[in-house]
Amino acid sequence: MADATADSTADANSHAKTQSGSGIESATVNQSDLAKLDIAKLELKLGTSPETGLSKAEADKRLAQYGANEISEKTTNPFLKFLSYFWGPIPWMIEAAAILSGIVHHWSDFVIIMVLLLANAIVGFWEEYQAGNAIAALKAKLAPHARVKRDGAWSDVAARLLVPGDIVRLRLGDIVPADSRSLGPDAVEVDQAALTGESLPVSKGSGDVLYSGAILRQGEADALVYATGGETFFGKTAALVQEAHTTSHFQKAVMKIGDYLIVIAIALVTLIFAVALFRGDDVMETLQFALVLTVAAIPVAMPAVLSVTMAVGARRLAARQAIVSRLAAIEELAGVDVLCSDKTGTLTQNKLTLGDPVSVGGESQDDLVLDGALASRAEDQDTIDMAVIAGVKDAAELKDYTVGHYQPFDPVHKRTEATVADKSDKTFKVTKGAVQVILALSKNADTVKEDVDKTTDALAKRGYRALGVAKASDGGDWEFLGVLPLYDPPRPSSKDMIAQAEALGIDVKMITGDQLAIAKEIASQLGLGTGILDASQFGDTKAHETSKLDHDIETADGFAQVFPEHKFHIIDVLQKHGHIVGMTGDGVNDAPSLKKADCGIAVSGATDAARAAAAIVLLTPGLTVIVDAVQEARKIFQRMNSYAIYRIAETIRVLLFMTLSIIVSIFIRVTAIMIVLLALLNDGAILSIAYDNVKPSPKPEAWNMRRVLGVSTLLGLAGVAASFGMFYIGEEVLKLDREVVQTLMYLKLSVAGHLNIFVTRTRGPFWSIAPAKILLIAVFGTQALATIIAVSGLLMPAISWELAAIVWGYALVWFLFNDQVKLLAYRIFDPAAKPVIDQRKTAAPAAA
Numbered sequence: 001m002a003d004a005t006a007d008s009t010a011d012a013n014s015h016a017k018t019q020s021g022s023g024i025e026s027a028t029v030n031q032s033d034l035a036k037l038d039i040a041k042l043e044l045k046l047g048t049s050p051e052t053g054l055s056k057a058e059a060d061k062r063l064a065q066y067g068a069n070e071i072s073e074k075t076t077n078p079f080l081k082f083l084s085y086f087w088g089p090i091p092w093m094i095e096a097a098a099i100l101s102g103i104v105h106h107w108s109d110f111v112i113i114m115v116l117l118l119a120n121a122i123v124g125f126w127e128e129y130q131a132g133n134a135i136a137a138l139k140a141k142l143a144p145h146a147r148v149k150r151d152g153a154w155s156d157v158a159a160r161l162l163v164p165g166d167i168v169r170l171r172l173g174d175i176v177p178a179d180s181r182s183l184g185p186d187a188v189e190v191d192q193a194a195l196t197g198e199s200l201p202v203s204k205g206s207g208d209v210l211y212s213g214a215i216l217r218q219g220e221a222d223a224l225v226y227a228t229g230g231e232t233f234f235g236k237t238a239a240l241v242q243e244a245h246t247t248s249h250f251q252k253a254v255m256k257i258g259d260y261l262i263v264i265a266i267a268l269v270t271l272i273f274a275v276a277l278f279r280g281d282d283v284m285e286t287l288q289f290a291l292v293l294t295v296a297a298i299p300v301a302m303p304a305v306l307s308v309t310m311a312v313g314a315r316r317l318a319a320r321q322a323i324v325s326r327l328a329a330i331e332e333l334a335g336v337d338v339l340c341s342d343k344t345g346t347l348t349q350n351k352l353t354l355g356d357p358v359s360v361g362g363e364s365q366d367d368l369v370l371d372g373a374l375a376s377r378a379e380d381q382d383t384i385d386m387a388v389i390a391g392v393k394d395a396a397e398l399k400d401y402t403v404g405h406y407q408p409f410d411p412v413h414k415r416t417e418a419t420v421a422d423k424s425d426k427t428f429k430v431t432k433g434a435v436q437v438i439l440a441l442s443k444n445a446d447t448v449k450e451d452v453d454k455t456t457d458a459l460a461k462r463g464y465r466a467l468g469v470a471k472a473s474d475g476g477d478w479e480f481l482g483v484l485p486l487y488d489p490p491r492p493s494s495k496d497m498i499a500q501a502e503a504l505g506i507d508v509k510m511i512t513g514d515q516l517a518i519a520k521e522i523a524s525q526l527g528l529g530t531g532i533l534d535a536s537q538f539g540d541t542k543a544h545e546t547s548k549l550d551h552d553i554e555t556a557d558g559f560a561q562v563f564p565e566h567k568f569h570i571i572d573v574l575q576k577h578g579h580i581v582g583m584t585g586d587g588v589n590d591a592p593s594l595k596k597a598d599c600g601i602a603v604s605g606a607t608d609a610a611r612a613a614a615a616i617v618l619l620t621p622g623l624t625v626i627v628d629a630v631q632e633a634r635k636i637f638q639r640m641n642s643y644a645i646y647r648i649a650e651t652i653r654v655l656l657f658m659t660l661s662i663i664v665s666i667f668i669r670v671t672a673i674m675i676v677l678l679a680l681l682n683d684g685a686i687l688s689i690a691y692d693n694v695k696p697s698p699k700p701e702a703w704n705m706r707r708v709l710g711v712s713t714l715l716g717l718a719g720v721a722a723s724f725g726m727f728y729i730g731e732e733v734l735k736l737d738r739e740v741v742q743t744l745m746y747l748k749l750s751v752a753g754h755l756n757i758f759v760t761r762t763r764g765p766f767w768s769i770a771p772a773k774i775l776l777i778a779v780f781g782t783q784a785l786a787t788i789i790a791v792s793g794l795l796m797p798a799i800s801w802e803l804a805a806i807v808w809g810y811a812l813v814w815f816l817f818n819d820q821v822k823l824l825a826y827r828i829f830d831p832a833a834k835p836v837i838d839q840r841k842t843a844a845p846a847a848a
Contacts, residue, residue, distance in 0.1 A: 034227065035181070039183070039206070043224065046224070048167065050149075050183055053150050053151070053152065053167040054163070056151055058165075059150055059163050062163035063161060066228060068228075069160050069163070069178050086121055098110055098113045104284060145157065145159055147168060147169040149169075154169065159177040159178070162177055163228060166225040168222070168225060169221075170221055170222070172216055172218065172219070178225045178227065178232055179211055179212050179225070179228070180209070180210045180224055180225045181207055181208070181210070181226060183206060183222040184221055185221075186221065188217075188219035188220065188221050190202050190204050192211055192213075201217045201218070201383070206221075210223055211232070217382075219410065253703040256703075257648060257709075264652065268655060268656070268659040272286065308687050309636060309689065310327040310331065311327060311690075313632060313636035316632055317330070317616070321620045322617070323616065323619065324615065324616050325615055325616070326615040329599045330636050331633070331637055332582075333616065334633040334634045334701040335598075335701045336630065336700060337506060339506050339583075340511050340567070340574075340584070340593070341510055341623065342511055342586060345587075346585065347490055347522065348490050349490075352383050352487070354391030355459075355484075356485065357391075358455045359481065360451050360480065360482050361471075361481040369391045369392055370398075372469045373391070376389050377408065384467070388467070401420050401422055402421045404418075404427070409433065413433070414433050417429060417430070418430055428471060428473050428474060429474075429478075430470070431471075431478070438480060439452060439468060443479060444479050459483070460517060461517050462487075463515065463517040463519070465485070466484070466486075468482075468483060468484075490522060490526055493623070493624045494526055499527065504627070504698065504699070510522065516560040520560075523558050528558060530557065531555065532557060532558045532560050533556045533558070533560070534560055534561055535570075538569060549573075550576075550577065553574065554577055567583070567590070568592050568596055571596050572596065580702070581597045581599075582598065583596075583601065585614075586602065586604075586606035586610050587610060594614045599616065602614035602617045602618065603621070604619055604621045605621070631696040632696075638694045638701070641701075642760050644708055644712075645708055645715070646686070646756055646760040648708070648709065649756060649760065650682070653720055653753065657723040657724070660720070661727070674796060677746075677795065678749055678750055682753060682754050685754070685778040685782035686757060686778070688774045688778035689757065689775060692771060692775050693771065693772050695769075710825060714825040722752060722810075722814040723745065723748065725814075740797055740799055740803075742796065743790050743793075744790075744803060746786075746790060746796060751783050751786065751787070752811035754779050754782065755779070757779060759815065766819045787804050
């Protein structure tokens with residue numbers, strides 16, 4: 001659709017003519033102007049009239065000019081998307097190793113490295129492909145057909161063919177097909193909760209805006225289309241979804257780890273080449289050294305291990321009725337410190353409920369509710385009628401009355417009325433509706449007006465909607481009986497959920513499209529506080545007031561009268577101030593903010609658009625499951641953090657040992673195939689860390705790269721010392737052949753390296769919390785296999801069982817020493833923090 005549609009509607013039509021021959025003004029008008037312009041002037045600008053509509057020829061011309069009335073979708077070529085997974089720090093390292101393998105003709109290494117590269121790319125691509133498409137869900141919400149007037153006659157056309165200037169007819173239950181202005185003559189009730197977040201239907205009279213995607217709940221009207229496709233309120237919401245692209249903190253952490261290892265690898269390879277050049281070493285031999293070093297520097301399985309850890313966590317969250325559509329969201333959920341929660345349907349039930357009735361005519365509260373219920377009709381399924389009927393304490397009482405004539409609510413009279421007969425055939429009338437309308441009918445209005453006004457004002461300040469109820473004997477005058485308050489009540493679990501979330505260090509902020517009074521009342525009931533900002537004022541902020549507004553947003557308890565762009569802005573401000581933001585919602589209006597948030601959560605019953613834009617979808621009502629999900633996510637984060645420290649320490653240990661050994665003696669103690677075998681066995685088994693025993697942190701988690709890199713570097717340096725010690729024993733003490741020393745060093749690197757996972761998985765001593773059985777079985781199982789490979793001489797020279805036993809004993813001694821190094825490292829790099837993993841033993845080990 002042309003970009004200029006919104007800004008030059010009049011210009012675009014300046015040469016068009018209506019059937020009566022009148023021209024269109026050429027002044028430039030933006031969409032907000034068209035929404036406010038006088039109807040007669042709007043018809044002139046759009047070159048149309050309610051009597052004839054557009055001609056078919058003019059409609060076809062505008063369709064070609066403006067484009068179809070649908071949401072344009074930005075798509076990426078799947079092949080190009082797949083190629084993007086070969087770009088980044090870790091892929092670069094793998095690709096460099098593959099190139100070096102080809103140069104020195106190590107084709108077996110080349111094949112293995114390429115398989116790893118392709119595997120990582122395929123896993124990443126498939127994960128994103130499975131995540132879904134929010135724009136497709138938004139498109140599905142548009143009304144498929146519309147009744148439009150063309151050449152003076154009504155006809156059904158596909159909604160995508162509508163253009164500005166079309167006259168459409170809307171009936172009860174219809175979805176508004178494009179942004180339009182009502183032509184009346186009667187007012188209609190419109191449900192636009194999914195678009196604006198307003199919990200109650202809104203009355204729209206002649207000239208009022210009807211948003212695309214809203215649903216007519218009462219009445220019918222003709223309407224003048226003034227915006228279509230991407231220029232509608234609905235379309236701009238979709239555009240915000242497409243703009244909302246964030247890089248997860250998990251992705252940033254992996255990139256930082258990759259960058260760190262790349263810097264180390266480049267520095268060490270440069271050192272090797274400098275030494276080789278100084279000593280006049282053979283170029284091909286030096287390239288082989290560089291190959292082994294590069295392969296050693298690659299955390300080949302890191303993306304896969306972290307993804308599997310999150311995938312296992314996703315299955316556990318699914319068991320708790322939380323479906324994860326984007327794995328990285330699990331890590332984000334662990335770090336969420338601000339949760340922006342939609343009110344309607346999320347914190348509240350999205351169902352009108354009767355409050356405490358206020359009687360002013362002498363009737364009891366129960367009788368007042370009964371009279372209101374008699375002035376309602378259940379079969380109409382009107383939300384207000386259903387709420388009043390549900391308020392009757394004994395539903396059997398309604399059977400004692402027979403309703404004769406019934407006048408349903410309409411936006412003109414603004415009340416319902418019923419003629420009722422009781423069991424003794426005595427007839428009377430009851431009515432309910434807008435308080436001022438009912439007062440105007442009542443004979444006792446002067447007597448009760450002051451009390452009624454005070455009651456209505458008090459209810460309005462608390463966000464309640466007030467209904468007046470009156471009664472008249474057969475042929476007698478109306479008597480005002482009292483006021484029925486209606487509101488959308490909080491879910492029973494919401495207050496407890498908010499308290500639990502705050503205990504976990506999460507600041508909950510309520511967001512609603514409702515008025516300020518309603519927002520304050522609900523926030524007060526939920527224990528959120530009453531510091532509610534009116535988001536409608538955001539657009540009036542001057543440049544010099546921006547920092548103050550940002551501060552107000554950060555400290556507010558919630559926001560009222562919020563539109564989609566406001567939600568987007570709120571989340572953006574919070575993110576810029578360093579917060580990791582979670583957002584819950586259920587409607588189309590929530591889709592952009594769900595996509596923008598670090599962790600978007602679609603609640604039970606959410607629209608397709610909200611579910612597709614969110615990273616996590618809840619299957620049970622309310623937000624209680626979020627607390628469980630946060631705790632599970634924090635466990636998953638701890639497992640990933642433990643693995644990251646382990647993997648970096650191992651990479652540094654092997655990398656630095658290989659470099660120093662080459663520089664000192666020009667002797668390749670470990671071959672490239674050994675390094676690859678080391679990575680496959682150790683990282684393959686380490687997948688079981690996804691099931692390890694942990695306890696969730698009481699505070700939001702975050703990647704502390706200083707701690708991660710610092711602890712892992714010290715452990716890596718300790719490992720280098722241990723490796724040279726093993727080499728000294730093999731060559732100087734045991735006087736072994738160099739081929740045998742190669743295998744000895746391979747087994748030492750494998751066993752000692754893998755035991756390090758039991759060091760990195762706790763903040764306290766290694767014995768402070770028992771590991772899961774599956775982790776023990778995986779580690780000792782793979783090291784038994786590594787021992788068999790070394791003893792049998794598979795892919796390397798064989799060693800004896802006695803030498804293998806020496807390696808195991810040596811590795812266990814250094815394991816105890818490394819645990820002390822870890823404790824020292826934490827005191828240096830994170831002295832004030834609590835243990836990453838609780839030192840008390842948790843429940844039974846997780847099953848595989």
